[in-house]
Amino acid sequence: MRAITRRGALGLGAGAAAAAGLAGCGGLTDSDGPGAPGGSGRSGKKGSGSPKPSARPLGDGSTSFTGKQPHQPAKPEPLEPGQEPPQFVVFSWDGAGEVGNGLFPRFLDLAKEHGASMTFFLSGLYLLPESKKRLYDPPNNPRGASDIGYLTDEHVRMTLTNVRRAWLEGHEIGTHFNGHFCGGSGSVGNWTPRQWRSEIDQAKGFVKEWRTNTGWTDLPALPFDYEKELVGGRTPCLLGQDNLLPTARALGWRYDASSPGGRQTWPQKKQGLWDLPLQQIPFPGRSFEVLSMDYNMLANQSINSTNAPSHNYPGWRQQSAQAYISGFKRAYETNRAPFFVGNHFEQWNGGIYMDAVEESFKHIAREKEKGADVRLVSFRQFVDWMDVQKPEVLAKLRTLEVGQQPAGGWKEFLKDIAGSPSPTGTAA
Template structure:
């Protein structure tokens, strides 16, 4: 049984927990500094006119023009201005398996003007009958540690992926087979193998119509070759070689680094490195990684059954952990806060409840922006590099000495 102690979680990401129901990520196999959220999301989903759509390739995707429900063009911070507090909620796998979690969080985001990032696993739009099309590096043809979705769930995943993009959210990638252990682990993949994995993930998303034979389904309303600018690796493994691959592809960020700290980010290999972060874990002297799975692993170890009496306390603890991480940044260095999630009902769904309560607790506060990773790096790239360097000088939980105006003047 793998070590999922707090040190292992913070130092090596998720680990390769093998307990049933815990090995996969995602669905199980079966403007201005004071601006809040994303203007326009509260108006409901957008839908471009069909006359605007230009089908791409086999018609699985389409260019429908500018994405609806986007924030205003980012502007540079003015001298002495308080930075926004960015919070990015992201979802690994992003498949809908009939538990209603994908639409639940689309509704929640719409209600609170939030943008999110959905890291779509390419296999979640590939029918199992076509599994031989997948050739994972260092693994047998068609292998997958997260399995394949039923045809009905593939259709649901396509439906909500469409809606997510129209609502203003980002569609990134969680790659394909989610291999975390053994000789086939993504930790051992070369840059060339990562390129193969990405090419396959893109092909599954852009050729789902050919692979399924479903001519009646609407296309995904975006050009995935342009949309895809970042991702998160399975179990937060293999980032170094991935970066060597995606730098040449022009990716703008990667969210795969484990054990980050609540500080302002920097680039690696020309790509913004946006890691999951260590955050306070109420009742403990150590920190936990800002992902539902890592909180679960510290609470219930290798089991998710037979502990129902502890669910209420764990739910409260998970919510409090997210809010403590948010408060620490919001009241001090304003470092962006990244929260990773899965559409899973682990421990009775308490982590989904905790994420919802945390989002509600953050939304609407002054200077808070709930955005996608892509929207966040749009803002970063618009800033004066000297300002970002100054922000990076602030440690975790360190407020700017003398306040923000004095802090920037001192530079």
């Protein structure tokens, strides 16, 4: 595997590419930052219009309780003896800010067209105006510091609009925390559980108090209670998970997507939370595997350059798309392990990685539309399914290695399943 650690945001010293380290992560800046993907919705029709639910304001009115989230799948059921498991696919986005390049709505439209859900790991600072940056007190760093850029007021407004739309169309709003510190003594890799609690409280506060911090009264509230909505996240550069988990568990989170690289096998819990890592997947034309994230495609193709010679772009775009498709195909045709993809709203190397994500997403969606039991879901929806499965079923699924087909087929492999489902998944 060639997974790369990324330091900070684009344009802020994107950090040396270590030949074999953690997965790249990161934020965006107004110049090269977020844009568009994300979305869901079950109508199967394009469009950005969102319903206007009745709302009960919370706090200063930045958020509101509007009832059950729209466009959610049916209540999950445990697998029956001999039943083939679905192929789950989760597309997720780190940062989830919109800076006017249309990437956030682009992928919301794509998801809505195909009845899919995604997870958006919102960076709390993307809802905090730069003029108020001293409200942020990051652990082990100066007040107001951030290794990702603050958004302009206009782009904060765009981000609010798209986050609101995303939730109303069935997507999950998780967290990517705040300042994205990946190096030096202030790195999130050095934070204590107590410091993680401070970071999380602040990330939630910037979401729940954007109206106070901006003074804006002309935008509608976010239509969810973030205290209840937030059940998982992904740390900057996939660092610091061990000390994050005790805090996340105390807060009632259900999963964490911060493991520094995983394999295409069925997940298990770590310190009481589902551990849902990005995964090593085939990298066409190369002898090693690559982590299932856009930044790791970039780092292995252009030596950490975000503006390589354009004659390389068509080949790199196709290689990246085929890597995602190969990862999906390997899981779907063998052990049916869930497939996790991580991205940023970025335009590296001419935007080829956004095109690759869209191409692979459409390929997977076509399989679903042809009748395959493929489910394009959020992390939250995936753990809803995991939590109702019988512990012995999950244990049996975890015996399957990467690319290993069930002996005798699924009917034979899962034929002797007994017992009752675990209501909370704790037994798994």
